Amino acid sequence: MDRPTMEDVAARAGVSRALVSLVMRGSPKVSEHRRAAVLRAADELGYAPHAMARSLASRTSHFLGVMVSDLHNAFWAEIVDGLDACARDLGFELVINTGGRRPARERQALASLLSFRPAGIALLGPVVPATAIAGAAMQAPLVLVSRSSRLSSVDTVNDNGQTGSGLAVDHLVSLGHKDIVHIDGGGGSQAAPRRTGYLAAMRRHGLAPSVVGSEYTDTAGAKAVRELLDARGHHLPTAIVAANDFNAIGAISALEEAGLRVPADVSVVGYDNTSLAALRHVSLTTVDQPRTEMGRLAAEALIQRVRGERTDPVRHLLRPSLVVRATTGPPLRNF
């Protein structure tokens, strides 16, 4: 398992170690003759550069550290796709980590990422305190996805949750709904703007808003609906704007268990357009965040900073869009 070094390659090719280094970095100032010899020697020896030694010596690195808050949620996978595509185009690799949405573990994960001295750091939906982010931002260029910050040293990429819930409400109103309830995401990330957007849209349409507290899980969604059923009796709303897709699916289950049909009796809109929503069995009307684009913008922002092309912070606020599927329709009853 003792892998060959540049020295070995150099010896075999009959050149100096520095020349091998030049070849490995694709320098143009190497004669074709020598380049071929070095490449052949490297190949014969099974030589592959040592990334650590390289970045130690050059005091730069060509990879970005990415901390994904939750590997279980495929939502982040598409952000990573965008991040990866863009980073790759610009000559960077991705090194991923996770903190499992637990602040203490995320802190460790962040420290571990930092200990590799990446060119930059992307935090996807982190739950660590702002001070930890500020600390990390002092060590490397940093971009935040799905979380905002006022620090001038960090860039952020978010979708406009306010606009998103607005789209959901507008859609329902245009179908003829008037009694629309919002099941909210509690303290979850982005729950606040979604709630605000719902309230603003209802006000804009001259309708009375109604918010039920909940969380980003399907069981919480089901629970919220059951509470709604208990509280409102037969005066159920005709439509629900759920906190996110999981929550929406829980809500739908509870509605169906109560003998109500979706969308005939109650229309439901989710948020996030997870792969779940697209399943034909679910076919959820939902708000889509341009995830790949978000990842791409995050990588771009990060690399601009890495290259020193920009020092002012960038705040991307992307426009979500509505994906209409089978869980919304005109209200068929009038309680």
Added chain:
Amino acid sequence: MDRPTMEDVAARAGVSRALVSLVMRGSPKVSEHRRAAVLRAADELGYAPHAMARSLASRTSHFLGVMVSDLHNAFWAEIVDGLDACARDLGFELVINTGGRRPARERQALASLLSFRPAGIALLGPVVPATAIAGAAMQAPLVLVSRSSRLSSVDTVNDNGQTGSGLAVDHLVSLGHKDIVHIDGGGGSQAAPRRTGYLAAMRRHGLAPSVVGSEYTDTAGAKAVRELLDARGHHLPTAIVAANDFNAIGAISALEEAGLRVPADVSVVGYDNTSLAALRHVSLTTVDQPRTEMGRLAAEALIQRVRGERTDPVRHLLRPSLVVRATTGPPLRNF
């Protein structure tokens, strides 16, 4: 962004660089007095060790490279959980990568992981050719999850797909089903043993097997059912053993669209027990792989090799279990 080095800490604490190194590595042979001084200096300077320099100098590393074939599939997230928990216990960190199920990209991802000289490598459901795996195994201890290998230098962790499908068939037979169809996963990983297990179980029960070719997606599952409907007309099977959960959900949608009820008309069993299956709206009877355990065993096997405690390959073949939910029941009709 010029971070402090050991030299800086040493200067501030009034000791030598070597002593700082000892403190950082938690050596017992440092006086409490000095240790405290070093720690304080490090804290004041915001010093954090440079993982690369450390592993370059020590020629060992304390992290494991993990290539996840597909970040979109939460299945792997739980394997990573197990891997992470065990690795952490034994003093290792995880560095994650992905190749998006594309052989070329996975190759790159593997090379990139290797270039960091990790202590070991875990490949989760890789689709790269066996030769690439053999090559990687020469560079670092390697464990394969959800993929088998005959190489004596690599360890493997798999669930017993054959047993798994057998459990599904047994369950259905015990409910009274006789006409049980298997929708298979085509060339997908683990599709073959699942098919074999189905065939063996049907034979064991003296029933006639019937396999429909398909893939690991919900649209493929739906398509397979529609083909079944077309081909069999009113002679539909009373139960289906699907390739995996996604496939099962597609199958259920297609059945429902055709006016059939699940499980009243047709029972459906999935495979993998993804978080999807547990959603109350889905509530799919499925075969569970002990994922966390698989991750744990993978980490354990890897670290044993890293430590040189073992050179013989280990082949873990875990016993899956059946999770009965709402998509299976006794057959209510006799076509």
Added chain:
DNA sequence: CTACTTTGTTGGAGCGCTCCAATCCTGGTC
């Protein structure tokens, strides 16, 4: 034919750390 570029190549220093042999202290012992 000498002086000056240009192009290709090289040795050496050094990145931040670990590891080892050598050194420096203590306190205990006779």
Added chain:
DNA sequence: GACCAGGATTGGAGCGCTCCAACAAAGTAG
């Protein structure tokens, strides 16, 4: 008070690489 064992501390070499100044070789111009 000299001696020693043992622990605590240190300088130096070196990990595999990059970078730079220096240099050799081959043109190019005067």
